[in-house]
Amino acid sequence: MRAPQFHPSASTGLPARVTIYEVGARDGLQNERTVVPAATKAEFIRRLIAAGLTTVETTSFVNPAWVPQLADAAEVLAVLGPEGTARNRPVLVPNERGLDRALASRVQAIAIFGSATETFAQRNLGRSIAESVEMFRPVVDRAKGAGLWVRAYVSMCFGDPWEGDVPIAQVVDAARRLMDLGCDELSLGDTIGVATTGQVRDLLDALDTAGMPRGQVAVHFHDTYGQALANTLAALSDGVTIVDSSAGGLGGCPYAKSATGNLATEDLVWALHGAGVQTGVDLEALVRTSAWMAGQLGRPAASRVVTALAADLDAEIKPEPPR
Amino acid sequence: MRAPQFHPSASTGLPARVTIYEVGARDGLQNERTVVPAATKAEFIRRLIAAGLTTVETTSFVNPAWVPQLADAAEVLAVLGPEGTARNRPVLVPNERGLDRALASRVQAIAIFGSATETFAQRNLGRSIAESVEMFRPVVDRAKGAGLWVRAYVSMCFGDPWEGDVPIAQVVDAARRLMDLGCDELSLGDTIGVATTGQVRDLLDALDTAGMPRGQVAVHFHDTYGQALANTLAALSDGVTIVDSSAGGLGGCPYAKSATGNLATEDLVWALHGAGVQTGVDLEALVRTSAWMAGQLGRPAASRVVTALAADLDAEIKPEPPR
Numbered sequence: 001m002r003a004p005q006f007h008p009s010a011s012t013g014l015p016a017r018v019t020i021y022e023v024g025a026r027d028g029l030q031n032e033r034t035v036v037p038a039a040t041k042a043e044f045i046r047r048l049i050a051a052g053l054t055t056v057e058t059t060s061f062v063n064p065a066w067v068p069q070l071a072d073a074a075e076v077l078a079v080l081g082p083e084g085t086a087r088n089r090p091v092l093v094p095n096e097r098g099l100d101r102a103l104a105s106r107v108q109a110i111a112i113f114g115s116a117t118e119t120f121a122q123r124n125l126g127r128s129i130a131e132s133v134e135m136f137r138p139v140v141d142r143a144k145g146a147g148l149w150v151r152a153y154v155s156m157c158f159g160d161p162w163e164g165d166v167p168i169a170q171v172v173d174a175a176r177r178l179m180d181l182g183c184d185e186l187s188l189g190d191t192i193g194v195a196t197t198g199q200v201r202d203l204l205d206a207l208d209t210a211g212m213p214r215g216q217v218a219v220h221f222h223d224t225y226g227q228a229l230a231n232t233l234a235a236l237s238d239g240v241t242i243v244d245s246s247a248g249g250l251g252g253c254p255y256a257k258s259a260t261g262n263l264a265t266e267d268l269v270w271a272l273h274g275a276g277v278q279t280g281v282d283l284e285a286l287v288r289t290s291a292w293m294a295g296q297l298g299r300p301a302a303s304r305v306v307t308a309l310a311a312d313l314d315a316e317i318k319p320e321p322p323r
Numbered sequence: 324m325r326a327p328q329f330h331p332s333a334s335t336g337l338p339a340r341v342t343i344y345e346v347g348a349r350d351g352l353q354n355e356r357t358v359v360p361a362a363t364k365a366e367f368i369r370r371l372i373a374a375g376l377t378t379v380e381t382t383s384f385v386n387p388a389w390v391p392q393l394a395d396a397a398e399v400l401a402v403l404g405p406e407g408t409a410r411n412r413p414v415l416v417p418n419e420r421g422l423d424r425a426l427a428s429r430v431q432a433i434a435i436f437g438s439a440t441e442t443f444a445q446r447n448l449g450r451s452i453a454e455s456v457e458m459f460r461p462v463v464d465r466a467k468g469a470g471l472w473v474r475a476y477v478s479m480c481f482g483d484p485w486e487g488d489v490p491i492a493q494v495v496d497a498a499r500r501l502m503d504l505g506c507d508e509l510s511l512g513d514t515i516g517v518a519t520t521g522q523v524r525d526l527l528d529a530l531d532t533a534g535m536p537r538g539q540v541a542v543h544f545h546d547t548y549g550q551a552l553a554n555t556l557a558a559l560s561d562g563v564t565i566v567d568s569s570a571g572g573l574g575g576c577p578y579a580k581s582a583t584g585n586l587a588t589e590d591l592v593w594a595l596h597g598a599g600v601q602t603g604v605d606l607e608a609l610v611r612t613s614a615w616m617a618g619q620l621g622r623p624a625a626s627r628v629v630t631a632l633a634a635d636l637d638a639e640i641k642p643e644p645p646r
Contacts, residue, residue: 274519
């Protein structure tokens with residue numbers, strides 16, 4: 001594999017270091033058609049950690065009837081042992097029943113997931129935004145009481161397939177209600193991938209005005225319209241330092257023909273290392289991990305860096321055609 | 324098709340209007356395996372123009388033995404008539420023989436293509452950078468003498484597969500030598516798609532220092548590593564107002580399995596319209612054009628916007644899965 005050549009620049013306006021919150025094992029695999037064996041999931045997570053990803057969301061304790069792909073959450077964590085339940089290995093938890101299961105697996109960090117729109121709250125959680133906040137209240141109370149770290153996702157922050165535009169004030173309100181429960185971190189989700197860069201900055205500015213500490217804010221972009229990396233860099237140039245991404249770009253929407261899902265961790269790392277931003281990630285090890293996982297799933301990785309560099313495994317230099 | 328919902332923002336730092344230099348019919352089709360009939364190419368170009376793309380590179384008068392995909396250049400222009408040879412319909416021309424053919428087809432604009440590296444100059448043009456400048460000198464002299472508009476491409480501005488790093492001073496020198504011939508516009512090409520945003524700004528700054536008017540500078544990014552849109556937005560926020568892109572993302576490298584070629588025009592338009600930047604493009608008409616062209620080529624479009632919106636042709640609202 002040809003080592004990437006980067007040209008660090010002082011003129012990027014990006015933070016010196018970015019924390020990648022790796023979602024491939026959860027948000028990625030939950031949206032794959034193939035159900036991956038627990039041992040393979042555990043191996044995937046181990047390899048992600050070995051590649052330098054410090055923060056890895058491991059699995060989900062939602063009702064297995066909703067997400068059969070992750071019905072083996074407890075088994076995956078059992079196979080992983082203490083490495084899978086460290087404080088920077090959150091698991092998704094929808095309610096107290098999920099929290100019970102997570103605590104039984106000895107996790108030290110959880111993530112809850114709310115919505116910025118009433119329609120998606122109803123469709124995804126079966127209740128209103130206000131009702132979902134009340135559902136999460138005892139979850140966060142008990143989790144914090146047990147010393148756990150808690151993240152709050154907010155979906156549909158930049159557009160909703162049923163409601164269309166989502167007013168910024170509505171997103172700020174949904175975010176504040178979840179953070180007021182006592183959460184440690186907020187992840188702003190562009191669930192349908194429609195956001196553009198100015199909109200990202202506008203929401204971040206509004207959260208600033210609302211008094212939300214920038215250090216607690218993460219961004220979570222989907223690449224449905226090809227905007228994920230551009231939006232992420234816009235957020236980083238606006239002071240965000242935590243980015244959600246998915247190894248190999250895992251997590252295509254099963255309802256669309258395209259494989260465009262989450263921002264690919266490798267494409268993000270390429271951009272960041274090229275700009276001299278530290279991530280702690282060994283890109284080559286990560287590419288090998290995602291290429292291996294793509295093989296397990298029986299399809300190519302969505303990440304463009306994985307496609308480009310994995311091809312270089314066999315050829316030191318790949319000539320381009322005249323153009 | 325659901326109309327995209329955009330949220331224009333005053334905080335983008337982007338120019339109010341961007342000129343898209345559409346390369347799909349040339350740089351795109353020249354790299355496709357399928358050879359498209361001349362009548363189909365002409366129809367494609369007509370539809371691109373009808374969709375609001377004012378500047379469309381139509382074809383190439385390089386030696387047909389090199390690029391058999393575009394061997395029908397004269398025929399395409401004959402089918403198009405005056406619409407295909409307007410002043411904003413450049414054709415690629417490598418040498419005086421190509422210029423003769425272009426002039427016989429009554430074109431009013433040409434593009435020449437140099438290299439920022441000696442290795443690529445030898446491989447793509449069969450001569451050194453200095454020799455290639457001398458090859459282009461009579462081409463530009465005669466073209467300008469005949470009243471034509473002339474663009475100069477520079478390849479490998481951000482990295483070269485054989486030489487690796489390309490010093491900025493070397494890129495500036497190659498660009499200056501071509502512009503000193505009397506060219507009207509310069510297009511900076513990231514031929515292998517390795518650039519990152521800081522590097523883009525550094526090169527633009529160096530061109531500024533060298534006295535190159537920003538209004539003459541275009542950028543041409545490939546998406547091999549997923550960086551094309553991010554790099555383009557970085558250039559635009561640094562004052563560039565001309566962007567090369569390819570409808571549908573046409574132009575995958577035939578030597579790689581991936582379909583990642585040029586920046587997709589639709590993905591660019593999504594980002595620009597979302598930021599309130601005018602392009603003159605009717606996105607829905609463009610998506611329909613690229614979806615039609617993908618059908619002619621027998622494969623899906625690489626553009627993520629095309630994939631997402633073309634699916635909406637059959638479904639007003641596409642629900643996302645819970646996540």
